[in-house]
Amino acid sequence: MLIRRKKxxxxxxxxxxxxxxxxxxxxxxxxxxxxxxxxxxxxxxxRIGAVxxxxxxxxxxxxxxxxxxxxxxxxAPRNVRYEVDRPITAxxxxxxxxxxxxxxxxxxxxxxxQELRVRPWEVRIDGLVEREMTIDIDRLLRRMPLEERVYRxxxxxxxxxxVPWTGFPMKAIVDFARPLAAARYVEMQTFFDPExxxxxxxxxxxxxxxxxxxxxxxxxxxxxLATGVYGKPLPKQNGAPLRLAVPxxxxxxxxxxxxxxxxxxxxxxxxxxxxxxxxxxxxxxxxPHVPHRxxxxxxxxxxxxxxxxxTRLFNGYGEFVQHLYDRLAGERLFT
Amino acid sequence: MSIxxxxxxxxxxxxxxxxxxxxxxxxxxxxVALITLAYELNAYSESGAYRVIPLGELWFNVNxxxxxxxxxxxxxxxxxxxxxxIIITVLQWPAWSLLGAPAAILVAIAPDRRR
Numbered sequence: 180m181l182i183r184r185k186k187x188x189x190x191x192x193x194x195x196x197x198x199x200x201x202x203x204x205x206x207x208x209x210x211x212x213x214x215x216x217x218x219x220x221x222x223x224x225x226r227i228g229a230v231x232x233x234x235x236x237x238x239x240x241x242x243x244x245x246x247x248x249x250x251x252x253x254x255a256p257r258n259v260r261y262e263v264d265r266p267i268t269a270x271x272x273x274x275x276x277x278x279x280x281x282x283x284x285x286x287x288x289x290x291x292x293q294e295l296r297v298r299p300w301e302v303r304i305d306g307l308v309e310r311e312m313t314i315d316i317d318r319l320l321r322r323m324p325l326e327e328r329v330y331r332x333x334x335x336x337x338x339x340x341x342v343p344w345t346g347f348p349m350k351a352i353v354d355f356a357r358p359l360a361a362a363r364y365v366e367m368q369t370f371f372d373p374e375x376x377x378x379x380x381x382x383x384x385x386x387x388x389x390x391x392x393x394x395x396x397x398x399x400x401x402x403x404l405a406t407g408v409y410g411k412p413l414p415k416q417n418g419a420p421l422r423l424a425v426p427x428x429x430x431x432x433x434x435x436x437x438x439x440x441x442x443x444x445x446x447x448x449x450x451x452x453x454x455x456x457x458x459x460x461x462x463x464x465x466x467p468h469v470p471h472r473x474x475x476x477x478x479x480x481x482x483x484x485x486x487x488x489x490t491r492l493f494n495g496y497g498e499f500v501q502h503l504y505d506r507l508a509g510e511r512l513f514t
Numbered sequence: 515m516s517i518x519x520x521x522x523x524x525x526x527x528x529x530x531x532x533x534x535x536x537x538x539x540x541x542x543x544x545x546v547a548l549i550t551l552a553y554e555l556n557a558y559s560e561s562g563a564y565r566v567i568p569l570g571e572l573w574f575n576v577n578x579x580x581x582x583x584x585x586x587x588x589x590x591x592x593x594x595x596x597x598x599x600i601i602i603t604v605l606q607w608p609a610w611s612l613l614g615a616p617a618a619i620l621v622a623i624a625p626d627r628r629r
Contacts, residue, residue, distance in 0.1 A: 285589035
């Protein structure tokens with residue numbers, strides 16, 4: 180007799196998104212309650228309400244499709260251990276509704292992000308490691324075991340999506356770096372190029388963007404470094420050529436366009452901790468019962484749908500990561 | 515025939531109160547502008563390199579939450595172009611000049627209490 184135990188990350192069929200909503204972005208915007216604001220700003224309506232057709236989508240990331248020498252690595256085989264019981268979000272939403280603070284604070288940064296040059300691209304590994312090194316991204320990719328994983332992604336702004344990332348476990352790069360025993364944290368940094376990323380011209384911000392994980396988090400099986408999405412190399416607006424995907428944390432932890440991994444003995448101060456530590460802390464684990472100052476975290480709007488669904492502790496990945504935090508009482512684990 | 519103008523006390527009317535507030539705000543802005551300029555000059559005397567403090571940096575140091583929030587509101591609900599490049603350009607100007615100019619105007623139009 181087959182006994183099927185429901186995984187912690189699975190959702191019921193009733194929670195699945197109806198296809199009619201799944202493909203209708205205008206309804207999503209109305210459902211999010213910002214339609215009135217959009218109507219008040221005709222220019223914004225034109226920009227935000229437009230659903231890109233096939234031709235304009237192809238124009239969104241021409242360099243990634245033409246110049247990226249890693250293109251032949253995709254698609255990679257899917258690791259079915261990380262399937263989710265929720266429809267994969269349509270590519271047009273994932274590639275046109277982005278947060279990438281280096282290019283601005285709005286959601287239409289996929290236009291500006293095309294200014295970023297992703298080749299050549301080097302990754303620095305330093306700090307408490309056996310041997311510091313700088314490695315070309317394509318050499319690194321040839322050494323890493325690429326696979327596809329479907330993860331839920333939950334933004335602190337209370338929207339979510341389901342994304343088929345391609346990449347490799349972060350543990351693989353930790354093993355590759357060979358950290359010393361004293362290393363307890365991994366700090367990651369993104370690029371600094373104000374010519375390409377206009378947001379970085381605001382010199383008062385503590386660029387480059389940085390994020391951090393404990394070694395235990397970084398080597399957890401869920402921690403993933405994405406290099407592709409939808410069976411293709413990552414578009415620039417999604418963090419090409421290398422980004423983090425930690426699905427049990429809010430999206431701002433999943434740093435994009437990484438150029439550096441630094442292994443440290445003490446906890447690094449992240450970009451957002453330097454700016455607004457009360458709102459965007461180091462741990463930032465998803466918890467529906469701990470609201471953000473501006474957004475309730477109890478429910479989430481799935482991109483491409485009109486309805487909201489309940490948010491789950493650790494974004495539904497508790498069985499993988501809960502044990503990481505059992506001894507951290509007193510820490511602000513959910514901010 | 516002489517025309518007798520009604521005597522209006524500026525200090526008792528709403529208009530007068532507004533002018534006094536204008537003067538107070540003007541002097542406050544002037545004080546911040548002077549402090550910023552003094553900070554720049556002090557840093558120059560110590561390091562030998564002159565570095566202007568842009569208005570954005572001053573705003574960031576005084577209240578980063580409001581800077582962050584207003585950027586998001588402007589870019590998401592008004593128009594991205596309004597923030598970048600228009601407002602960003604203004605925020606990159608020297609704080610002392612951006613505060614000093616309105617300060618001078620406000621102080622000039624405020625009533626002189628010595629009269």
